Amino acid sequence: MDFNLTEDRQMLSDTLNRYLAEQYPVEHRNKVAYEAPFHDPSKWDELAELGALFALAPESAGGFGGAGFDISVVFEAMGRQLTPEPVLGALMASRLLNAAGEDQEALLSGATKYAVGFTEIDAPYELDQIACSATAKGDNFTLSGRKSTVYGGQATDVLLIAAKLDGTLALFEVQAADANVTGYAMMEGGGAAEVLLDDTPARLLMADAGDAMQDAINAGIVALCAEAVGAMDVTHATTVDYLKQRKQFGVPIGKFQVLQHRAVDMLTEIEQARSITIKAAAELGGEDASRYASMAKNMIGRAARLVAEEAIQMHGGIAMTWEYPISHYAKRLVMLDAQLGDTDYHLTRVMAGNRAA
Amino acid sequence: MDLSFSAEDIAFRDEVRSYLAENLPAHISDAVRSGGELTKEIMEEYHAILNAKGWLATTWPKEFGGPGWTPVQRHIFEEECCRAYAPRIVPFGLSMLGPVLQKFGTKEQQDHYLPRILDGTDWWCQGYSEPGAGSDLASLKTRAVRDGDQWVINGQKTWTTLGQHADWIFCLCRTDPDAKQQSGISFILVDMKTPGIELRPIKLIEGGHEVNEVFFTDVRVPYENLVGEENRGWTIAKYLLTHERTGIAGVGFSMQALEEVKALAAKVQRNGRPLIEDPLFAARVAQAEIDLEAMKITNLRMLFKAQQQGAPGPETSILKIKGTVINQELKDLARRALGPAAAPFPGYVNDGNLMFGPADTANNAARYFNNRKTSIFGGSNEIQRNILTKTMLEL
Numbered sequence: 178m179d180f181n182l183t184e185d186r187q188m189l190s191d192t193l194n195r196y197l198a199e200q201y202p203v204e205h206r207n208k209v210a211y212e213a214p215f216h217d218p219s220k221w222d223e224l225a226e227l228g229a230l231f232a233l234a235p236e237s238a239g240g241f242g243g244a245g246f247d248i249s250v251v252f253e254a255m256g257r258q259l260t261p262e263p264v265l266g267a268l269m270a271s272r273l274l275n276a277a278g279e280d281q282e283a284l285l286s287g288a289t290k291y292a293v294g295f296t297e298i299d300a301p302y303e304l305d306q307i308a309c310s311a312t313a314k315g316d317n318f319t320l321s322g323r324k325s326t327v328y329g330g331q332a333t334d335v336l337l338i339a340a341k342l343d344g345t346l347a348l349f350e351v352q353a354a355d356a357n358v359t360g361y362a363m364m365e366g367g368g369a370a371e372v373l374l375d376d377t378p379a380r381l382l383m384a385d386a387g388d389a390m391q392d393a394i395n396a397g398i399v400a401l402c403a404e405a406v407g408a409m410d411v412t413h414a415t416t417v418d419y420l421k422q423r424k425q426f427g428v429p430i431g432k433f434q435v436l437q438h439r440a441v442d443m444l445t446e447i448e449q450a451r452s453i454t455i456k457a458a459a460e461l462g463g464e465d466a467s468r469y470a471s472m473a474k475n476m477i478g479r480a481a482r483l484v485a486e487e488a489i490q491m492h493g494g495i496a497m498t499w500e501y502p503i504s505h506y507a508k509r510l511v512m513l514d515a516q517l518g519d520t521d522y523h524l525t526r527v528m529a530g531n532r533a534a
Numbered sequence: 535m536d537l538s539f540s541a542e543d544i545a546f547r548d549e550v551r552s553y554l555a556e557n558l559p560a561h562i563s564d565a566v567r568s569g570g571e572l573t574k575e576i577m578e579e580y581h582a583i584l585n586a587k588g589w590l591a592t593t594w595p596k597e598f599g600g601p602g603w604t605p606v607q608r609h610i611f612e613e614e615c616c617r618a619y620a621p622r623i624v625p626f627g628l629s630m631l632g633p634v635l636q637k638f639g640t641k642e643q644q645d646h647y648l649p650r651i652l653d654g655t656d657w658w659c660q661g662y663s664e665p666g667a668g669s670d671l672a673s674l675k676t677r678a679v680r681d682g683d684q685w686v687i688n689g690q691k692t693w694t695t696l697g698q699h700a701d702w703i704f705c706l707c708r709t710d711p712d713a714k715q716q717s718g719i720s721f722i723l724v725d726m727k728t729p730g731i732e733l734r735p736i737k738l739i740e741g742g743h744e745v746n747e748v749f750f751t752d753v754r755v756p757y758e759n760l761v762g763e764e765n766r767g768w769t770i771a772k773y774l775l776t777h778e779r780t781g782i783a784g785v786g787f788s789m790q791a792l793e794e795v796k797a798l799a800a801k802v803q804r805n806g807r808p809l810i811e812d813p814l815f816a817a818r819v820a821q822a823e824i825d826l827e828a829m830k831i832t833n834l835r836m837l838f839k840a841q842q843q844g845a846p847g848p849e850t851s852i853l854k855i856k857g858t859v860i861n862q863e864l865k866d867l868a869r870r871a872l873g874p875a876a877a878p879f880p881g882y883v884n885d886g887n888l889m890f891g892p893a894d895t896a897n898n899a900a901r902y903f904n905n906r907k908t909s910i911f912g913g914s915n916e917i918q919r920n921i922l923t924k925t926m927l928e929l
Contacts, residue, residue, distance in 0.1 A: 178536060178537065178538065178539055178540065178543075178606065178834060178837075178838055179535065179536040179838070180535060180834070180835050180838045180839075181535070182535060183535070186535075246535045417927050417929065420927075420929055421928075421929065429929075431927075431929035432929070434920075434923075437919065437920070437923040437927070437929050438916070438919045438923070440923070440927055440929070441855075441919040441922045441923055441926075441927065442919075444852070444922065444926060444927070445852050445855055445856055445922075448832055448849070448852055449825065449828040449829065449832055449856060450828070451832075452828040452829070452830075452831035452832040452835060453824070453827060453828035453831065455535065455537070455831055455835075456537070456827060456828070456830075456831050458535070459535065459537045469827075472823075472824045472827055472828075475821075475824055476824050476825070476828055524817055524820055524821065524824075525817075527820040527823065527824060528813070528816040528817060528819075528820045531796065531810065531816065531819065531820060531823070532810060532811060532816070534796075
């Protein structure tokens with residue numbers, strides 16, 4: 178039993194935290210996160226040079242990581258700085274390309290950006306409800322349908338699309354330039370896109386890709402949970418600092434027990450969230466990965482909303498302003514619940530597991 | 535990061551598991567499973583079984599007759615005991631007074647009292663809380679006045695758990711009423727047979743007799759029954775409260791409770807199908823299971839830290855707060871799962887005639903009510919929040 182990071186991961190963590198704190202301060206972040214392309218392409222290149230993408234894939238795929246704890250180190254650092262770079266798409270695409278036995282050097286070096294299109298308006302989370310369909314045209318394929326909230330889709334070069342081929346969930350590669358892509362900024366900054374496919378040419382990567390897609394989702398969940406833990410740590414520390422500084426009725430408001438206990442409850446939930454994220458990261462790739470990913474995403478959804486709402490409430494009006502960073506942390510913490518399955522969806526999955534047991 | 539136990543720890547777990555399988559009698563584990571009160575005889579029989587193996591004083595170092603376990607080994611042992619439906623070890627002599635004497639006692643006190651705790655000669659109880667001193671323990675008023683080579687004690691203790699079985703009580707007494715609250719307290723050992731002591735049972739919410747009031751009227755005990763220095767008892771009190779905090783999360787007991795709830799919800803019918811298929815109930819079970827799963831890791835993280843730093847840190851208060859709340863939720867689910875079958879008062883179900891739920895669930899309502907205590911005792915969850923406020927948030 179050892180809850181310390183390995184030396185290599187600790188080094189990567191320190192490097193990324195230092196780089197993002199120095200080079201990607203929140204003022205800069207807020208500027209690029211809301212202006213097309215809703216991230217900073219030069220910072221993307223620098224992040225890739227630091228190894229943030231290579232850490233997401235195993236050595237066999239040309240990376241130097243790929244385990245749950247490699248992923249969590251990268252995303253926790255991004256969570257601490259609210260980094261809006263489209264790394265989630267790269268991570269999930271890397272898992273998929275690895276399963277399909279595809280080369281991914283261009284992905285890991287950052288030269289080619291990838292985004293993953295699973296989600297549809299009527300199938301926000303459930304792979305088995307996907308309607309987008311593939312048609313064989315000789316040796317080639319075309320896709321038709323609409324992919325919704327494709328994270329990083331506004332800036333991507335390549336889309337990996339889930340579509341039904343003869344009733345089976347298959348994975349296709351589509352060049353973003355061939356599709357009708359409409360990018361937009363998200364509520365909390367960073368970008369996504371609606372992708373319209375209408376007999377769009379596509380390359381088949383895997384004919385039966387359900388398991389690979391579930392693995393990509395599980396990895397994405399570990400990433401989002403770690404990102405949330407990083408963002409929650411900063412939000413909580415900032416709130417506690419504020420309680421020490423802000424005076425009302427002649428005393429720092431942190432002297433009021435009603436606020437002290439609420440700040441402690443935030444801490445307790447964050448520690449629980451950190452624990453379940455560690456568990457999900459440890460189980461990633463294993464037999465029970467989906468169950469623990471669902472547990473983690475459920476708990477993160479609850480904890481992140483609590484931390485966001487309590488941080489705003491305990492700050493008072495200042496946290497309602499655009500200028501104060503906590504407002505942006507709060508938005509990210511609330512909105513990530515709807516990525517890759519929300520609290521209720523994942524609770525239902527855990528329940529289904531209990532019924533089957 | 536590595537969440538698995540070492541090969542040595544796994545070998546240790548297997549050893550504990552097989553020892554309990556071979557040596558824990560069915561009548562003891564059945565009594566635990568039934569959820570009713572355990573008799574003194576059962577608790578003493580169980581202690582003797584562990585003592586025969588040298589495993590009774592789980593926190594004691596080898597020099598005092600303990601097994602000298604690491605925090606991780608203690609954790610594994612506690613988990614295995616829960617898994618086997620073994621009783622909880624009665625903590626007052628073994629986990630509380632023992633470590634206090636080892637740190638603050640004289641050689642004579644150690645040589646006299648420690649072996650008697652191990653072999654069961656002395657059953658200890660705790661004289662801390664008073665009617666006017668609960669969460670604010672330092673405001674305690676029970677007075678000990680020196681008279682030659684004796685202490686004369688007057689006052690009242692309360693919430694004295696299993697005092698009805700006790701031979702001895704360790705007491706916090708005020709020995710300097712003029713000093714600042716925390717500075718005038720001493721830690722004194724008192725033989726329960728001393729004239730002037732009267733014990734009255736307190737009947738609890740579910741009807742059980744677990745705790746007592748203890749009255750002291752001109753109780754005279756030898757001066758050498760003082761542990762540590764005069765007026766320095768608060769240091770000991772704090773040491774006792776923070777020393778032994780592995781197991782405070784009660785993870786093993788909550789795992790037991792979760793399995794019980796799941797098994798019950800698979801048996802009980804609602805709307806023509808097993809209760810576990812009812813979405814609202816199943817959601818609450820799943821939610822508690824997720825919280826418990828996180829708690830397991832939180833507990834291991836803090837064990838790991840304690841093992842690395844040599845002592846548990848203040849963040850273990852998180853384990854107390856969250857651990858008790860999860861356990862209480864599971865007890866609530868176990869009660870609810872029975873529906874109206876939880877109605878009979880404990881005394882009316884034990885003979886089996888009135889039992890209309892599964893046999894081992896007859897005490898579910900009583901257990902639910904009894905377990906409301908866990909967020910109150912051992913430093914209420916609000917006191918734990920105060921501790922975290924000071925130590926972790928520095929507010």
